[in-house]
Amino acid sequence: MIDAVGEPQSVLVLGGSSEIALATVEALPRTRLRRVVLAGRPSAEIDRAAAHLGALGIPSVETTLFDAADTGSHGAFVDGVFDDGDVDIVLLCFGVLGDQAEAEADPTKAVEVATVNYTGAVSVGLNVAQRLRRQGHGKLVVLSSVAGDRARRSNYVYGSTKAGLDAFAQGLGDALVGSGASVLIVRPGMVRTRMSDGLPEAPMTTDPEVVGSAIVQALRKGKSVIYVPGPLRFLMTAVKAVPRPLFRRLPQ
Amino acid sequence: MTAESPLMATDNDRLLTGWGRTAPSRATVRSPSTYDEVAEAIQEAGPRGVLARGLGRSYGDAAQSGGATVFDMTGLHRFELDIDSGTVTADAGASIDEILRAIVPAGFFVPVTAGTRFVTVGGAIAADIHGKNHHVEGSFGSHVVSMLVVDGTGHELVLSPTDSTTKDMFWATVGGMGLTGVIVEATFRLLAIETSSMSVDTVRCHDLDDVMARMIEGDDDYRYSVAWIDSVAPSGRGVLTRGDHARREQLTRKQVDAPLAYATPALPSAPAFIPNGLLNSASVRAFNEAWFRKHPKSRSNEIHSIPGFFHPLDGVRDWNRVYGPQGFLQYQFVVPDEAGWIVERTLSRLRDAGAPSFLTVLKRFGPANPAPLSFPHAGWTLAADVPAGNEALAPILDELDELVAEAGGRLYFAKDSRQSPSMVARTYPRLAEWHSVRDQMDPRGVFTSDLGRRLSL
Ligand SMILES: Cc1cc2nc3c(=O)[nH]c(=O)nc-3n(C[C@H](O)[C@H](O)[C@H](O)COP(=O)(O)OP(=O)(O)OC[C@H]3O[C@@H](n4cnc5c(N)ncnc54)[C@H](O)[C@@H]3O)c2cc1C
Ligand SMILES: NC(=O)c1ccc[n+]([C@@H]2O[C@H](COP(=O)([O-])OP(=O)(O)OC[C@H]3O[C@@H](n4cnc5c(N)ncnc54)[C@H](OP(=O)(O)O)[C@@H]3O)[C@@H](O)[C@H]2O)c1
Numbered sequence: 265m266i267d268a269v270g271e272p273q274s275v276l277v278l279g280g281s282s283e284i285a286l287a288t289v290e291a292l293p294r295t296r297l298r299r300v301v302l303a304g305r306p307s308a309e310i311d312r313a314a315a316h317l318g319a320l321g322i323p324s325v326e327t328t329l330f331d332a333a334d335t336g337s338h339g340a341f342v343d344g345v346f347d348d349g350d351v352d353i354v355l356l357c358f359g360v361l362g363d364q365a366e367a368e369a370d371p372t373k374a375v376e377v378a379t380v381n382y383t384g385a386v387s388v389g390l391n392v393a394q395r396l397r398r399q400g401h402g403k404l405v406v407l408s409s410v411a412g413d414r415a416r417r418s419n420y421v422y423g424s425t426k427a428g429l430d431a432f433a434q435g436l437g438d439a440l441v442g443s444g445a446s447v448l449i450v451r452p453g454m455v456r457t458r459m460s461d462g463l464p465e466a467p468m469t470t471d472p473e474v475v476g477s478a479i480v481q482a483l484r485k486g487k488s489v490i491y492v493p494g495p496l497r498f499l500m501t502a503v504k505a506v507p508r509p510l511f512r513r514l515p516q
Numbered sequence: 517m518t519a520e521s522p523l524m525a526t527d528n529d530r531l532l533t534g535w536g537r538t539a540p541s542r543a544t545v546r547s548p549s550t551y552d553e554v555a556e557a558i559q560e561a562g563p564r565g566v567l568a569r570g571l572g573r574s575y576g577d578a579a580q581s582g583g584a585t586v587f588d589m590t591g592l593h594r595f596e597l598d599i600d601s602g603t604v605t606a607d608a609g610a611s612i613d614e615i616l617r618a619i620v621p622a623g624f625f626v627p628v629t630a631g632t633r634f635v636t637v638g639g640a641i642a643a644d645i646h647g648k649n650h651h652v653e654g655s656f657g658s659h660v661v662s663m664l665v666v667d668g669t670g671h672e673l674v675l676s677p678t679d680s681t682t683k684d685m686f687w688a689t690v691g692g693m694g695l696t697g698v699i700v701e702a703t704f705r706l707l708a709i710e711t712s713s714m715s716v717d718t719v720r721c722h723d724l725d726d727v728m729a730r731m732i733e734g735d736d737d738y739r740y741s742v743a744w745i746d747s748v749a750p751s752g753r754g755v756l757t758r759g760d761h762a763r764r765e766q767l768t769r770k771q772v773d774a775p776l777a778y779a780t781p782a783l784p785s786a787p788a789f790i791p792n793g794l795l796n797s798a799s800v801r802a803f804n805e806a807w808f809r810k811h812p813k814s815r816s817n818e819i820h821s822i823p824g825f826f827h828p829l830d831g832v833r834d835w836n837r838v839y840g841p842q843g844f845l846q847y848q849f850v851v852p853d854e855a856g857w858i859v860e861r862t863l864s865r866l867r868d869a870g871a872p873s874f875l876t877v878l879k880r881f882g883p884a885n886p887a888p889l890s891f892p893h894a895g896w897t898l899a900a901d902v903p904a905g906n907e908a909l910a911p912i913l914d915e916l917d918e919l920v921a922e923a924g925g926r927l928y929f930a931k932d933s934r935q936s937p938s939m940v941a942r943t944y945p946r947l948a949e950w951h952s953v954r955d956q957m958d959p960r961g962v963f964t965s966d967l968g969r970r971l972s973l
């Protein structure tokens with residue numbers, strides 16, 4: 265349970281090596297936190313993340329195998345985690361950016377991005393939602409992106425997967441009203457992590473720590489959608505209003 | 517959408533919280549109308565288990581259980597007064613409110629009442645509630661003669677504190693927070709009264725030391741005693757009210773005409789929506805000032821009504837909404853006499869947090885009873901309502917927990933919504949003993965609550 269003063273006891277991270285996820289877990293109040301499950305593909309990064317969280321004094325930090333693209337395994341995987349105890353917060357943080365030009369040249373690359381970011385998220389998201397409803401409480405945090413607010417020439421494959429994911433998460437949040445569980449949609453702008461490494465910085469680029477503490481604040485306040493940083497909400501409202509012929513010609 | 521969607525809400529789905537309106541969870545609520553229905557539902561319990569709920573007056577997550585089947589016990593509320601033995605035999609869902617309305621005119625009073633009469637008999641036993649008379653008469657469980665409990669296998673057990681084969685189960689259920697079984701019926705002893713009036717002595721005390729000194733000195737002379745503390749004033753000034761049921765000769769001629777008349781005034785409810793933060797230090801300061809001044813400096817043998825003396829808050833329905841959507845919690849601890857300084861420290865730390873409280877109550881407890889999880893033991897108990905949305909609160913309460921634990925004190929499960937499992941393990945030393953009786957009564961682990969899961973009970 266997340267208690268009356270907002271302290272969680274257990275967290276599941278889907279995309280266990282994600283830098284945004286790690287920063288979020290670090291920003292959570294920790295006095296009641298006793299179990300963190302980092303789910304992802306085996307890597308040095310996920311082990312490092314587990315060691316780092318362990319060193320913060322969290323009593324149980326496990327890593328467990330989870331591949332977003334392997335949707336057939338998601339049911340058993342989610343059951344396994346929830347059968348070991350209630351999960352208060354699920355961070356759905358996996359995702360790949362992909363390379364737009366490469367995807368245009370080799371559409372199977374685009375399919376990979378879509379499979380992880382959208383199909384995989386829908387699959388694991390529904391499995392998680394069932395278990396959250398069954399336990400009658402819990403928060404699912406979905407890492408969407410401003411890239412889904414308006415598709416851009418330079419990364420519309422990625423952007424379209426986030427648009428789909430965002431729409432899915434909105435609907436799922438509505439479906440869960442009254443279930444005790446809820447969905448928080450997070451729409452960051454560009455964040456300085458491995459994913460954006462080497463790309464030119466967009467306006468309002470921020471750090472994973474900023475996203476992490478924004479997520480923790482939003483959970484405390486019971487919000488359902490946030491932009492990070494907050495003012496991006498207004499910028500994106502403007503961006504969405506730009507007519508397409510003009511938008512195409514803007515620097516991407 | 518088809519009816520089979522596992523995400524679809526069912527007709528019996530309810531989001532439940534305690535009186536503090538924090539941390540809701542969804543449960544399937546059933547309203548059993550017979551004891552057999554309770555037993556059947558326990559036998560058919562799913563993996564998330566079952567839990568009994570009374571009137572939901574516990575503040576935190578004791579009477580809720582995410583994903584479980586929760587029995588709304590209030591549909592089972594018959595009761596019978598046995599005038600000869602001075603006892604009541606009641607369904608567990610009967611409320612103290614309805615029982616009082618029947619027994620006061622017959623010359624009886626409940627052995628223990630909380631600060632609200634809207635608690636059920638089941639809730640009173642499961643939390644082993646205490647009243648203003650704890651220092652002389654102990655808690656509710658000490659007045660229970662026997663009870664009928666459906667255990668985790670669906671069997672009805674008759675439990676009695678005097679029967680050597682069932683007394684361990686009896687005491688594990690008293691204060692057991694619904695986790696040993698569902699109480700369906702109980703018989704408890706009443707207090708005979710000559711009148712429905714209270715004879716009350718009131719003293720306004722200029723600071724906390726004054727309050728505490730007077731309580732140590734004089735509480736033993738009274739059946740009922742409690743102090744309201746002005747939590748905003750650094751002095752810790754307060755109003756001490758003590759008294760007993762009035763005897764006939766204490767009534768005026770007019771009152772004597774109907775010495776046992778009992779009426780409960782119905783007052784307006786609090787507005788449904790109140791923004792967070794309305795209850796701030798300034799508004800509480802103004803309220804407390806008015807409340808302090810309202811009381812006479814010192815007055816003896818004043819005649820009060822039962823509701824006015826025991827249940828003043830019941831005059832405003834749904835007053836728990838004044839704390840706004842983020843809700844509130846009540847911090848209640850007991851510490852031994854020698855650690856009385858923790859009372860002062862708590863008040864000052866809550867002031868530091870800017871956590872205003874208009875309901876802050878201090879009382880002295882008498883000795884504990886045999887129930888392993890019963891809260892009261894000899895010493896000071898302080899209860900303070902505070903808004904849960906205050907971000908400074910969590911670390912301050914943890915710091916106070918540490919002092920309470922160090923001093924050999926503990927927190928009250930019926931009020932708790934945030935303590936840690938390790939705090940419980942440290943401060944309820946008879947937890948293991950309780951576990952072994954609980955495991956015997958509920959071998960399948962059917963009884964679950966959010967409180968139980970949160971605290972690893
Ligand atoms: C304004 C106010 C003042 C209060 N003052 C006091 C006070 O002075 N002293 C005091 O001790 N408490 C006080 N309380 C707390 C209250 O007395 C207890 O929380 C009591 O348990 C509430 O009874 P309920 O019927 O509402 O039970 P609920 O809150 O519904 O349930 C409380 C617990 O009892 C269990 N339970 C309920 N029914 C059954 C049953 N039939 N079988 C098994 N388990 C059951 C539940 O599972 C839960 O664990 C106060 C509360 C309020 C709101
Ligand atoms: N960084 C940004 O600018 C930005 C902006 C907006 C939104 N976001 C979103 O925020 C989320 C977190 O990103 P981040 O910035 O923290 O980047 P990150 O550190 O690269 O994290 C991405 C995570 O996704 C995991 N992942 C990729 N494919 C997977 C698969 N098939 N199965 C399981 N896990 C897989 C990665 O695991 P491996 O280590 O195994 O690859 C990694 O843990 C993503 O959804 C991203 O789209 C990021």
